[in-house]
Amino acid sequence: MESVQEKIIIVENLTKQFGDFTAVKGISFHVNKGEIFGFLGANGAGKTTAMKMLIGISNPTDGTANVAGFDVHTQSEEVKRNIGYMSQKFSMYDDLTVQENITFFGGIYGLSRKQIKTKTEELIAELQLGNITKTKVGDLPLGWKQKLAFSVALLHEPKIVFLDEPTGGVDPITRRQFWELIYAESNKGTTIFVTTHYMDEAEYCNRVSIMVDGVIEALDTPKKLKEQFQVNSMNEVFLKLARNIE
Amino acid sequence: MKRFIGFIKKEFYHIFRDKRSLFILFGMPVAQILLFGFAITNEINNVDIAVLDYAKDVESQKIIQKIKASPYFHVENEILNEKVIEGEFKKGKIKAVLLFEKDFAKKLQTEKKATVQVITDATEPNVASTIANYTQSIIQNYQNQKSTVQKSNGVIIQSRMLYNPELKSVFNFVPGVMTVILMLVSAMMTSISITREKELGTMEILLVSPLKPFQVILGKVFPYVFLSIINAIVIVSMGYFIFGMPINGSIFLLAFESILFIITALSLGILISTISNTQQTAMMISLMGLMLPVIILSGFIFPIASMPLPMQVISNIIPAKWFIIIVKSIMLKGVGLEYIFKETLILIGMTLLFIGLSIKNYKTRLE
Amino acid sequence: MSISVKNISKKYKTVQALQNITFEVQEGELFGLIGPDGAGKTTLFRLLTTLLLPNEGSATVANYDVLKQVKEIRNSVGYMPGKFSLYQDLTIAENLAFFATIFGTTIEENYDLIEDIYVQIEPFKNRRTGALSGGMKQKLALCCALIHKPKVLFLDEPTTGVDPVSRKEFWEMLKRLKQKGITILVSTPYMDEASLCDRIALIQKGKILKIDSPDAIVKAYERTIYEVATNQMHQLILDLKEFPSQYSVYAFGEFMHYIDKNDTFETETLRAYLHKKGHQNISIRKATATIEDVFMDL
Numbered sequence: 001m002e003s004v005q006e007k008i009i010i011v012e013n014l015t016k017q018f019g020d021f022t023a024v025k026g027i028s029f030h031v032n033k034g035e036i037f038g039f040l041g042a043n044g045a046g047k048t049t050a051m052k053m054l055i056g057i058s059n060p061t062d063g064t065a066n067v068a069g070f071d072v073h074t075q076s077e078e079v080k081r082n083i084g085y086m087s088q089k090f091s092m093y094d095d096l097t098v099q100e101n102i103t104f105f106g107g108i109y110g111l112s113r114k115q116i117k118t119k120t121e122e123l124i125a126e127l128q129l130g131n132i133t134k135t136k137v138g139d140l141p142l143g144w145k146q147k148l149a150f151s152v153a154l155l156h157e158p159k160i161v162f163l164d165e166p167t168g169g170v171d172p173i174t175r176r177q178f179w180e181l182i183y184a185e186s187n188k189g190t191t192i193f194v195t196t197h198y199m200d201e202a203e204y205c206n207r208v209s210i211m212v213d214g215v216i217e218a219l220d221t222p223k224k225l226k227e228q229f230q231v232n233s234m235n236e237v238f239l240k241l242a243r244n245i246e
Numbered sequence: 247m248k249r250f251i252g253f254i255k256k257e258f259y260h261i262f263r264d265k266r267s268l269f270i271l272f273g274m275p276v277a278q279i280l281l282f283g284f285a286i287t288n289e290i291n292n293v294d295i296a297v298l299d300y301a302k303d304v305e306s307q308k309i310i311q312k313i314k315a316s317p318y319f320h321v322e323n324e325i326l327n328e329k330v331i332e333g334e335f336k337k338g339k340i341k342a343v344l345l346f347e348k349d350f351a352k353k354l355q356t357e358k359k360a361t362v363q364v365i366t367d368a369t370e371p372n373v374a375s376t377i378a379n380y381t382q383s384i385i386q387n388y389q390n391q392k393s394t395v396q397k398s399n400g401v402i403i404q405s406r407m408l409y410n411p412e413l414k415s416v417f418n419f420v421p422g423v424m425t426v427i428l429m430l431v432s433a434m435m436t437s438i439s440i441t442r443e444k445e446l447g448t449m450e451i452l453l454v455s456p457l458k459p460f461q462v463i464l465g466k467v468f469p470y471v472f473l474s475i476i477n478a479i480v481i482v483s484m485g486y487f488i489f490g491m492p493i494n495g496s497i498f499l500l501a502f503e504s505i506l507f508i509i510t511a512l513s514l515g516i517l518i519s520t521i522s523n524t525q526q527t528a529m530m531i532s533l534m535g536l537m538l539p540v541i542i543l544s545g546f547i548f549p550i551a552s553m554p555l556p557m558q559v560i561s562n563i564i565p566a567k568w569f570i571i572i573v574k575s576i577m578l579k580g581v582g583l584e585y586i587f588k589e590t591l592i593l594i595g596m597t598l599l600f601i602g603l604s605i606k607n608y609k610t611r612l613e
Numbered sequence: 614m615s616i617s618v619k620n621i622s623k624k625y626k627t628v629q630a631l632q633n634i635t636f637e638v639q640e641g642e643l644f645g646l647i648g649p650d651g652a653g654k655t656t657l658f659r660l661l662t663t664l665l666l667p668n669e670g671s672a673t674v675a676n677y678d679v680l681k682q683v684k685e686i687r688n689s690v691g692y693m694p695g696k697f698s699l700y701q702d703l704t705i706a707e708n709l710a711f712f713a714t715i716f717g718t719t720i721e722e723n724y725d726l727i728e729d730i731y732v733q734i735e736p737f738k739n740r741r742t743g744a745l746s747g748g749m750k751q752k753l754a755l756c757c758a759l760i761h762k763p764k765v766l767f768l769d770e771p772t773t774g775v776d777p778v779s780r781k782e783f784w785e786m787l788k789r790l791k792q793k794g795i796t797i798l799v800s801t802p803y804m805d806e807a808s809l810c811d812r813i814a815l816i817q818k819g820k821i822l823k824i825d826s827p828d829a830i831v832k833a834y835e836r837t838i839y840e841v842a843t844n845q846m847h848q849l850i851l852d853l854k855e856f857p858s859q860y861s862v863y864a865f866g867e868f869m870h871y872i873d874k875n876d877t878f879e880t881e882t883l884r885a886y887l888h889k890k891g892h893q894n895i896s897i898r899k900a901t902a903t904i905e906d907v908f909m910d911l
Contacts, residue, residue, distance in 0.1 A: 042776035044746035171649030183847040203866040242778040252714025447696040
């Protein structure tokens with residue numbers, strides 16, 4: 001079954017240089033369609049830089065990356081249209097209401113008014129948000145904001161959604177509810193590309209890559225990684241890898 | 247004291263490492279003075295005009311000669327009848343037409359009264375009225391010379407322009423620009439630098455530290471006092487050396503008043519920072535709340551005397567207005583402190599008010 | 614007693630940030646405030662560092678009253694605020710020297726206290742702080758908070774957004790500081806860090822839910838947790854939630870943590886149910902509770 005899986009992200013020798021500093025040193029990997037791919041690494045390992053190239057907002061110095069069938073360098077506009085993106089730092093406008101945010105983000109992805117209306121209804125039913133469409137996003141608890149931001153990133157039904165530390169700072173229950181949303185989306189066939197500092201979340205991924213100093217040091221299923229390093233948790237895998245390099 | 251010096255040292259690091267702001271800080275006054283001094287001016291020079299002389303006699307020719315001889319005008323062409331005047335204006339070639347009526351000299355002789363019409367293109371009202379004034383004074387001048395010879399009687403108006411005989415606009419702009427720059431540097435820069443600490447979260451640490459709040463504020467303000475003084479020196483010397491603006495009064499008095507105004511502006515900056523939480527708000531308040539009134543209501547560009555009464559009243563609360571009066575008085579009139587006592591007191595009063603309000607608003611805690 | 618908080622309440626315009634909080638921290642104790650964003654941790658830090666005034670209640674830090682002895686408190690505490698980011702345009706050495714001078718001391722005077730942290734970042738001491746990695750910034754911030762040898766150290770979410778390796782190192786540093794007799798009050802949203810504290814307070818929505826040592830909290834947990842795994846983990850959550858006597862189901866690393874409502878629960882019933890739902894490689898075992906399990910059940 002593995003062999004016939006369609007590859008939705010193909011990265012070959014991807015490199016990014018800033019002056020004399022190489023942030024990403026010729027990484028190669030692929031992501032299968034519909035999988036939850038964990039992209040881990042220490043602060044400053046080059047995760048964010050690599051992710052920025054994959055979502056088409058930063059040009060690679062060398063190498064190629066194909067996302068959803070488009071080249072990130074030459075077809076970045078097509079790439080952007082086919083992906084969703086949610087980051088911990090920016091997700092939605094705090095001073096706009098829930099409805100206004102949805103309308104705005106639907107609008108920039110070219111959804112019609114009718115589509116936006118049905119999407120809003122779906123979303124509210126799915127997240128059990130009740131009657132908060134007129135509440136300003138800034139007044140919502142962080143957990144709700146993040147769930148909402150995730151749904152908004154999916155408004156235009158992208159093939160891949162990139163999540164940059166989506167669960168930072170939320171309570172353990174909300175964090176798990178968030179992952180249930182991710183599973184549900186993954187079951188619909190959407191590919192999930194996610195970064196996190198919570199190592200237990202790494203266990204929830206189909207496959208995990210660990211980046212150290214601009215290089216992917218390990219890439220496999222959590223189970224195989226644990227076997228490979230002869231440890232019991234992803235946290236230990238991570239500590240072992242990063243320690244060895246230092 | 248060591249703490250305080252350490253603080254000031256840190257502030258200078260911030261200032262000197264932000265190359266762009268530093269460039270604006272010192273480049274702006276130079277650029278503004280040069281701009282106002284050379285480009286933006288109320289004076290006219292070599293303006294193209296046309297002459298329509300129906301008289302073509304000695305008197306009219308003599309006046310035309312006078313006009314031609316002046317550096318202000320260049321007689322572009324002589325036109326033959328009134329019908330083409332409008333066409334000429336529409337072409338935009340000329341700014342004014344001088345029209346001498348028929349039998350100009352004869353009427354002047356017999357009736358002691360003859361008309362010269364000055365038709366100007368008033369799409370630029372300032373230029374038009376200046377042209378009208380200049381031609382008027384040239385003609386009057388000519389008449390005065392003649393009348394002394396002919397001993398004709400009648401009231402002769404002799405106007406003398408005191409303190410700025412050549413009506414140089416630089417003399418107006420140097421104090422104006424100085425005021426604007428000092429206000430901008432002092433108020434905007436301090437308010438931004440204080441709010442930046444709030445945004446960074448470092449204000450929390452400073453508040454928790456044993457530094458006293460007034461030390462924090464003084465430390466933030468001190469570098470800008472220094473920079474503002476440098477700016478004031480640069481502006482005054484440019485006015486003096488490049489544009490020949492005199493400094494008739496005491497240079498020490500000028501320095502004292504400038505420092506007073508810098509302190510006024512700084513205390514305003516502190517006040518702004520106490521009511522805004524982000525750099526953006528501080529900048530908006532400084533720009534909209536300070537810059538515009540300073541430029542519009544201080545008498546820098548628009549004379550206060552010709553403003554409607556309510557505006558004149560409002561202009562009194564603009565510190566810049568008083569400072570401009572002070573600077574002009576010292577530099578041009580050469581007066582001593584006794585003549586600008588009132589203005590100085592007003593500035594001191596305003597400063598105390600701003601400082602008082604800042605202290606009242608300054609929070610040693612968050613919230 | 615190093616920190617003593619009695620019946621503190623704090624209300625912002627419409628939000629009750631803290632409700633009737635009471636706890637004590639011993640001298641030389643490493644005390645953790647564990648709770649998610651918005652639980653009121655930052656408010657509590659600001660109250661104890663005299664940056665905010667409580668609506669009700671009283672507190673002392675290093676035996677000084679937070680309401681009356683503001684100056685004394687400010688001289689004897691070190692504080693690392695949550696969003697604290699140092700001066701980005703100053704170098705490591707300049708930042709540290711600045712904080713030393715404003716606290717009326719020098720780097721040399723208290724160097725022994727920060728030495729083992731500072732040596733790690735010293736090679737980069739002439740680099741601007743803006744160009745440092747998260748882990749290095751965090752170490753520098755800790756040095757800055759320690760430079761005046763405070764009796765009590767307040768650290769508001771020092772490890773948020775920091776990778777597991779740097780987090781581990783950071784906690785090792787805290788342990789060493791504790792040995793030097795400094796009282797540390799630290800907050801974190803990471804439940805796994807709770808076990809590294811001497812005592813913890815679980816806090817949510819402005820209320821303290823439990824205070825005790827991490828071990829005692831876990832031991833006092835009465836319910837039995839089962840870790841369940843099958844070949845279809847995503848489907849497993851949904852199916853477990855459908856199980857009639859389920860009390861709670863949460864993903865926990867590679868397992869699901871399942872709690873049943875009944876004491877008479879038999880794993881075989883669940884196994885049969887999952888089998889019928891089409892799961893294979895079913896494993897159901899008793900698991901030891903963690904702080905996170907306890908927290909989620911509060």
